[in-house]
Amino acid sequence: xxxxxxxxxxxxxxxxxxxCILAGPTxxxxxxxxxxxxxxxxxxxxxxxLAQAERxxxxxxxxxxxxxEDDPRKAVSYSNMGxxxxxxxxxxxxxxxxxxxxxxxxxxxxxxxxxxxDSLSLMGLALRDQGRFAEAAVALGDALAITRxxxxxxxxxxxxxxxxxxGVLMMAGxxxxxxxxxxxxxxxxxxTRPGADAETAASMHMLGxxxxxEGQLDEAESLFREAMAMxxxxxxxxxxxxxxxxxxxxxxxxxxHRYGEAEALFKEALARAEKSLAPDDPxxxxxxxxxxxxLRAMDRAGEAESLEGRAKAIRGG
Numbered sequence: 001x002x003x004x005x006x007x008x009x010x011x012x013x014x015x016x017x018x019x020c021i022l023a024g025p026t027x028x029x030x031x032x033x034x035x036x037x038x039x040x041x042x043x044x045x046x047x048x049x050l051a052q053a054e055r056x057x058x059x060x061x062x063x064x065x066x067x068x069e070d071d072p073r074k075a076v077s078y079s080n081m082g083x084x085x086x087x088x089x090x091x092x093x094x095x096x097x098x099x100x101x102x103x104x105x106x107x108x109x110x111x112x113x114x115x116x117x118d119s120l121s122l123m124g125l126a127l128r129d130q131g132r133f134a135e136a137a138v139a140l141g142d143a144l145a146i147t148r149x150x151x152x153x154x155x156x157x158x159x160x161x162x163x164x165x166x167g168v169l170m171m172a173g174x175x176x177x178x179x180x181x182x183x184x185x186x187x188x189x190x191x192t193r194p195g196a197d198a199e200t201a202a203s204m205h206m207l208g209x210x211x212x213x214e215g216q217l218d219e220a221e222s223l224f225r226e227a228m229a230m231x232x233x234x235x236x237x238x239x240x241x242x243x244x245x246x247x248x249x250x251x252x253x254x255x256x257h258r259y260g261e262a263e264a265l266f267k268e269a270l271a272r273a274e275k276s277l278a279p280d281d282p283x284x285x286x287x288x289x290x291x292x293x294x295l296r297a298m299d300r301a302g303e304a305e306s307l308e309g310r311a312k313a314i315r316g317g
Contacts, residue, residue: 034063034073041080050087057081072108075101075115082122091129098123117146124164133172140165156199159188163203166210175210182207201230205241209248217252224248240283243272247287254294263298266291285314 041056057080064077082097102119109116124139144161151157166181186203193200208223228245235241250265266287273287288311295304 034060034067034077037063038073038076038080041084045080045084045087050084054084057084069104070108072104072115075104075108075119078104079119079122082126086122086126086129091126094126095123095130098126112146112149114147114150117143117150120146121161121164124168128168128171133168136168137165137172140168154188154192156188156192159185159192159199159203162188163199163206166206170206170210175213179207179210179214182210196230196233198231198234201227201234201241204230205245205248212248212252212255215255217255221249221252224252238272238276240273240276243269243276243287244283246272247290250294251290254297259294259298262294263291266294280314282314285311288314 037056037060041053041060044050044052044056057077061077061081064071064074067074078097078101082094082101085091085094085097098119102116102123105113105115105119120139120143124136124143127133127136127139140161144158144165147155147157147161162181162185166178166185169175169178169181182203186200186207189197189200189203204223204227208220208227211217211220211223224245228242231239231241231245246265246269250262250269253259253262253265269287270291273281273284277284288307292304292307292311295301295307
């Protein structure tokens with residue numbers, strides 16, 4: 001299943017960066033034009049009015065480009081434009097804006113500062129979504145190292161940092177490197193967020209996925225089942241993650257050559273995916289494709305072709 005883009009977190013980050021600047025010693029008394037434009041951009045962004053957000057953020061950036069080189073509001077404007085570009089799917093442009101913010105923040109604050117970590121994280125996400133996984137891993141790894149030094153090993157931000165680094169390493173096919181990051185993310189979340197928790201369930205699921213790919217099937221199964229139970233407790237039986245869990249359990253049974261059990265699990269995964277996902281959702285296509293692979297292994301090519309046809313239609317060809 002594909003990772004979701006962390007847009008709510010990005011919106012919170014925009015607001016947090018704005019607050020830090022307005023509350024800081026460089027804020028101007030009264031209705032400063034940069035403050036007004038930036039506040040209006042953030043308000044529009046939070047309402048998902050991206051056209052208005054772009055208009056206000058561009059005006060704030062135009063004003064900021066006239067400020068002194070050491071004015072931190074420049075970096076905030078670059079960062080806000082980068083977040084907006086990311087939301088619009090302009091990942092290369094987002095990378096460039098976050099790179100400009102990063103360079104100024106390094107000059108202002110040195111290497112160990114939360115704003116530097118923020119820029120590295122946001123640039124890493126933009127690199128990830130361009131498919132530049134090795135560069136993304138470096139940027140996200142540097143952000144993680146800064147955050148760990150500033151906040152200590154057990155903070156939520158450190159758990160998120162490990163999760164992000166693991167994700168890009170997984171996408172690059174470097175599962176052996178991804179595994180310890182997913183383990184550390186899960187370990188932190190178990191310690192700091194006891195009980196049923198969505199982020200903990202996500203870390204369980206992704207660690208299970210990596211372990212399944214590595215052939216560590218027993219531990220993977222245990223993690224998938226725990227994540228499914230947690231998601232059921234939090235969200236009810238219709239959560240898409242539960243369908244994904246059944247799909248992964250089915251693939252474990254297939255790897256164990258227990259085809260009858262695998263098929264029953266694939267049927268359950270497909271039924272749940274059809275209820276919880278849109279008809280054109282790529283995750284539904286994943287379930288169809290995986291189930292078809294089992295049917296082919298069972299010499300049931302006709303049934304497999306039917307599922308593959310549905311998956312192909314979802315993927316547009």
